[in-house]
Amino acid sequence: MILRQVRDTAADAEVVSELSLAAFGAPSDDPARRSAPTPLQLARTRHLARTDPGGCWLAVSGGQAVGVVLSMRREGLWMPSLFAVRPSAQGRGVGRLLFERALAHAGGCLRGMVCASDSPAAARRYRLAGFTLHPAMRLTGRVDREGLIDPGDIPVHPGNATHLHLLDSVDRRLRGSAHGPDHELMLGHFEELLVADALAGSGYCYRDGGVVRLLAATSKRIGARLLREALARVPNGVEARVEYLTAEQEWALDVGLEVGLTPATSGFVGVRGMRPPTPYLPSGAFL
Ligand SMILES: CC(C)(COP(=O)(O)OP(=O)(O)OC[C@H]1O[C@@H](n2cnc3c(N)ncnc32)[C@H](O)[C@@H]1OP(=O)(O)O)[C@@H](O)C(=O)NCCC(=O)NCCS
Known part of the structure; x- marks a missing residue:
């Protein structure tokens, strides 16, 4: 078996997505993802291969890719973004070798953050690498619009590339590191x-269909306002999903309960050299 860096090519992006689908299994509620990778999955691999070639590795055995790790450094914060081994190759040390290689990319980073699945093997790797594992919840369900009572005193508006400095400032304050590129x-x-962005504070959040992908705010009040707004904008009939809520994010759990979402345990948020940022809901892929 050899380990080689992931390349910024369409072929490598396909290989990584195929491995990821094989390792995680297809999500039963999303038929579109059963056969084909999403454009974002492909773009994420190529993006990280460009920004963090030393953090992105493929394990290849007998000409077939058997495992992958993607990780990134952002201003002293190291974050694994994807860690997957083909089911037929699991439990034989492939993951350990890949993770050790990615960990070398964390040199000089005092802090780390990861969104982990329920996999015991992943939990073991992350803990042995010094991550403190915080059990996480996810919220799912249809948004009960009657529960969406919002004072509306803090204006929330659509954002774009002109807001990048604001987003980076909020992230630096919360987690000591901007998302940058x-x-x-x-x-x-x-x-x-x-x-x-008001006198009371600032924050931002991404929504994609029913999924709230990433939320960062300078106060719980702003965080709750953004989350309510994002949930209000989930199209009618679409299932909402909010992931990686640790106990620190009770403000978000309360909003979810207000609008009738169902909480369930799901994975971990791992941090090292820092406390879980709050109010903050990480994105699995970009943290
Ligand atoms: C997580 C994953 C990448 C690990 O790769 P792998 O090649 O199976 O892992 P390894 O064989 O190198 O290591 C497995 C380690 O976990 C341990 N392990 C395996 N199953 C375990 C269990 N049920 N309980 C505790 N430890 C377990 C092994 O003992 C080994 O530890 P060691 O190397 O320190 O002795 C792989 O299992 C996978 O793709 N899982 C599905 C996708 C996933 O959940 N990815 C993680 C996303 S955060």
Whole structure:
């Protein structure tokens, strides 16, 4: 078996997506993702291969890709974004070798953050790498619009590339690190960016269909306002989903309960060298 860096090519992006679908299994509620990778999955691989070649590795055995790790460094914060081994190759140390290689890319980063699945093997790898694992919840269901009572005292409006400095400032305050180049990708692929920038504080969130992808705010009040607005904009009849809520994000759990979403345990948020940022809902892929 050899390990090689992921390349910024369409072929490598396809290989990574195929591996990821094989390792995670197809989500039963989303038929579109059963056979084909999403444009964002393909673009994410190429983007990270460009920005973080030393953090993105493929394991290849007998000419077939058997495992992948994608990870990124952003201003002293190291974040694994994807970690997957083909089911037929799991449990034989492929993941450990890949993860060790990615970990070398974390050199000099005092902080780390990861959104982990329920996989015990992944939890073991992350804990052994010094991550503190915070059990997480996800909220799913149809939004009960009667529960969407909002004082509306903090204006929220659609955002775009002109807000990048604001987004980076909010992230630096919350997690000591901006998303920087990742916003270009998120702006290009997520349905909308919502921004709050008032005397009371600032924040932003991405919504893509029914999914709230990433939310960062300078106060719980702004966070709750953004989350309500994002949920209000989920199209009628579409299932809403909010992921990676740790106990620190009770403000978000309360909003979810207000609008009738169902909480369930799901995965972990791992952090090292820092506390979980709050009010903050990480995105699995871009953290
Ligand atoms: C997580 C994953 C990438 C790990 O790859 P892998 O090649 O199976 O992992 P390895 O064989 O290198 O290591 C598995 C480790 O977990 C341990 N492990 C495996 N199953 C375990 C279990 N049920 N409980 C505790 N530890 C377990 C093994 O002992 C081994 O530890 P060691 O190397 O320190 O002895 C792979 O299992 C996978 O793709 N899972 C599905 C997708 C997923 O959930 N990815 C993680 C996203 S955060």
